Amino acid sequence: MYVAASGLELALGIVLLPAWLIAAVTTGLQPGRRAVGRMRRMSRIALVLVSVALLLTAARLVVYGLLARHGWVFVADRRLFTTFVMLLPAVIATVVWTVPWLASAARNGVSPARAKPRARGRLPDPAAPVPLEEQSRARSPRHVVPPRLAAFGGLGCFAQMFLPPDRSFWISLGAYGLITAAVGGLLVWRANARLQRLLTGREIPRRRAVAVRLGTAVVVLGTVVGLANYGIAGSRLPHxxxxxxxxxxxxxxxxxxxxxxxxxxxxxxxxxxxxxVSVDELRGPRSGTPDRRFSLTAQAKKVKLASGKTVDAWTYNGQVPGPQLRVTEGDLVEIKLRNELPGKTPVTIHWHGVDVPNGEDGVAGATQDAVLPGKSFTYRFRVEESGTRWYHSHQAASEQVDRGLFGALIIEPKKQTRPMDKDVSVLAHDWQTDKGTVPALGALDELERRRAEPGEKVRIRLTNTSGSTREFAIDDVPYKVTALDGTDVHKPTALKGKKLVLGGGNRMDVEFTMPDGPVRVTDGSAPDAGIVYSPDGKGVLKADLNGPEFDPYSYGGPxxxxxxxxxxxxxxxxxxxxxxxxxxxxxxxxxxxxxxxxxxxxxxxxxxxxxxxxxxxxxxxxxxxxxxxxxxxxxxxxxxxxxxxxxxxxxxxxxxxxxxxxxxxxxxxxxxxxxxxxxxxxxxxxxxxxxxxxxxxxxxxxxxxxxxxxxx
Missing domain, CATH: 2.60.40.420 (Cupredoxins -  blue copper proteins)
Structure with missing residues (x-):
């Protein structure tokens, strides 16, 4: 609902600017028609265009109300100021002053109140000239300025995403109000100047008018270019x-x-x-023999997915995903990272979801310097928890994780309360291949069939290693969600046909008992891929991704x-x-x-x-x-x-x-x-x-x- 309303608001913001701009230009052209018939026709066109702009404005107000239902915080910012400070006052002025005048001119060509007594009750001759007094009234600032100011408000709605969010309410109110008032004052001054020229008969020479407009365009363009250059320079982060x-x-x-x-x-x-205390002092045990020792080498390698598509990958130990690391709760773990990536590409390892000492967290620039090619770094920590975790680089992660620097980290509990016959890690990822972006489960971008005997207990550890939210389905078997982000769910209940939603970095453990027929695990991003378990390893089952969404907020027992x-x-x-x-x-x-x-x-x-x-x-x-x-x-x-x-x-x-x-x-x-x-x-x-x-x-x-x- 919110996304739809927000998208509609964005679309209306884009449309409002040209709608009010065209209405303002047409309203401004109306006084220039010297014959009554032509003024009447132009007034009708202007009235229609203003009405369209008013309807679009009303639609924006309705959408604003829909967004406000989600809470005041969702509308009490740029939306509030562009709509109610920049746009709405001009719209109200248009309704009060401009619309009645246009309606009158559309009917009569001149105001009935200004028509000669003998002409009242019948329409003036279309070919008759519009009296100077009527032309001056048509050019009155209160008739022509409101639509122009509304066009400026439409510009504010159009440019809303360019405006800074979450600034002080009162400062923003003052700034938006003063800018709108200044533009309104400028428009009134300009309208009065044109009115005076009409009354005195002193028109600006055409060449001078063209020169002024060209000069204005150059100034505006120069200002935009200057602001862009200032924005580029001012946005650069220090070295x-x-x-x-x-x-x-x-x-x-x-x-x-x-x-x-x-x-x-x-x-x-x-x-x-x-x-x-320095983060360098917040490290894991420096002494003692590790219970588990691993070595991970970051290196570049071309990797083929199941379909044969090629990934120009960065890997741990030459494979994607990286090696699965399995440890037990209470273990002292030592992992040596060596960097053999090309060029000067540094790297780290972050232990996602593991509450390690701060100095072992693997964040470049915060808890360590990233490891340069040819160098190494050793992480040591004792795991005091259990569950599904994962590891990945935390140096330029938008590129490094995207290219494959990640893997599964499974921490077994000291005491197994639910032993499994099959314990499978599924790391969903989007790969950049020679054929474009390819979603996959690990390196599986095609359907894979596996054997599982009826009665076997199966645990699927779903992990979303990409940034976008993913939806999974477990088809044709009752199952339980037994852990969220590696932490056990209390008293989970059986589910079937649900859509399992995981945000970037989230994990979800799903457990089921293998039935006589096939079971399918599917990532909605790759509906034709996935894993099918069956007793003979040849099962066929269509994915169903249309089920209702799983609600973790109400699942399980308090x-x-x-x-x-x-x-x-x-x-x-x-x-x-x-x-x-x-x-x-x-x-x-x-x-x-x-x-x-x-x-x-x-x-x-x-x-x-x-x-x-x-x-x-x-x-x-x-x-x-x-x-x-x-x-x-x-x-x-x-x-x-x-x-x-x-x-x-x-x-x-x-x-x-x-x-x-x-x-x-x-x-x-x-x-x-x-x-x-x-x-x-x-x-x-x-x-x-x-x-x-x-x-x-x-x-x-x-x-x-x-x-x-x-x-x-």
Missing amino acids: TFSMMKGEADWGGGAAGQHHDMAGDHHMATGTGGADE KRTALGPDSDFDRDYKLVFDEWLGFYDGSFGLKQTINGRVFPDTPMLMIREGDVARATFINRGNEDHPMHLHGHHMLVLGKNGKRASGSPMWQDTVLVRPGEEVQVAFKADNPGIWMDHCHNFWHSKLGMVMHLAYDNVTTPYEIGGPVGNKPE
Whole structure:
């Protein structure tokens, strides 16, 4: 509903400008008709065009009302000012002054009140000249200015996406109001000047008029070019800067003693006091024999998908996805990363969904320098949790993950409560191949048939490694969703025929008992691909992706948790996601904003160890935002004002769709500087990145620099 209304509003904004512009031009031409018949005809045309523009404006107001039903926050920004400050006053003036005049002129050619007594009651002669007094009345500013000012309001609606979101209400009200008043004053002055020329008979020579118009066009074009160049230059990020550049947001609570860490007063390591901690000190155990040891080498390789399509991939150990890493809860894990990528391409590894010590998090420019070709880096941490996780590069991730630098990480529980006969990881991804973009399950872009005996217990670990939201189906068998983002669901119930939705970075475990017939696992992005299990390995089953959407907010049984909607929160953050057309780091695109800002000027969420925090995510844009908080698990409290009623939802990545308001809570129990960003990496690349920073933690690492840290 929200997406449809927002799209309709965008379409109306595009149409309103030409509609009001044409209506304004036609209304302005009407007084120039010197014969009564021609003025009458032009007045009728102008009246029709103004009526069309008024209907489109009414439609925009209706759509505004539909959007307002989702909450005041969804309309109390640019939509409010362009509609009610820039457009609506001019529209009201048009209805009050311009429309009655046009209606009168359309009937009579001249105003009945101004007609000679003997002419009243019958239409004037069409060939009769329009009296000068009537021409001057037609050129009155209150007749011609309102449609022109409405056209300016239409320009505001058309250019709404170019205007900055989430600025101060009163400053925005004043700015939009003053600009509109100034334009209105200019239009009135211009209309009065033309009226005076008519009354005095002093017309501007044609050559001079053409010169003025050409000069105006040159000035406007020069201004646009100048603003574009200024926008390009001003949007470029510094070569080196601290990722803690944004303004500190203490969530309404008391500021910590190291409040100078954020903003322009970033505190370097060694300057903050006795309790200051560097991320380099927040590492896993440096000693002890690892229970599991892995070696991952980043290298370029041409890889063929199941269909034979070729991917110019970047891989871990020469395969896509990378090797599956299986460990057990409580293990001390050591992973050595070596970079053999071409050129000067640096790389890292982030352990998605694992609450590792901050120094092991693998975020370039925040917790380490990215690893240059020919170099290596060793991660060591003890896993204190279990479930489906995954790993991927967190250096220029929009390119590196896209090209294949990711893999599955499975943490087995110490005690198996639900042993499986088949435990399968399915990593859905969009590959850039020699034949274009190809969605696949791992490297399977075609249907694959596998054998499974009736009665076998099967677990499918679904993982969405791409940025876009995906829909999955498990066909022809009852199943249970047993884990969300690797955390067990309490008292799951049997499902069948549901559409399983996963945002970018999300995971979902599905378990079923193999029946006598075939079972199909399908990704809606690749409906002709997928996996079919059957007793003979030759099963045939058509995918059904038309089922109702699975609702995790009401699924499973309630369970007492330490956190909840009624907890006493030390911090309360409000984060509004929006879109802004403009320049970012020298390129033009649809910037993805948080509270009206793009990284590195996004809010820096400041917190102290032990705090209990609540965050409200509000998506005012038109695209899904899977918000991923590193180093913590968030308890999802509810959506759109309705509390979650099923099993507690502990997630590291929370999907916030357009028009939604999602509340989460978490405990500040893992000190560090943690990235918090949209897991659609293209959105991260366009600015939707922020950080959660503990007040006594500092970092010696910076973005850019000689290594080229780029923490998308």
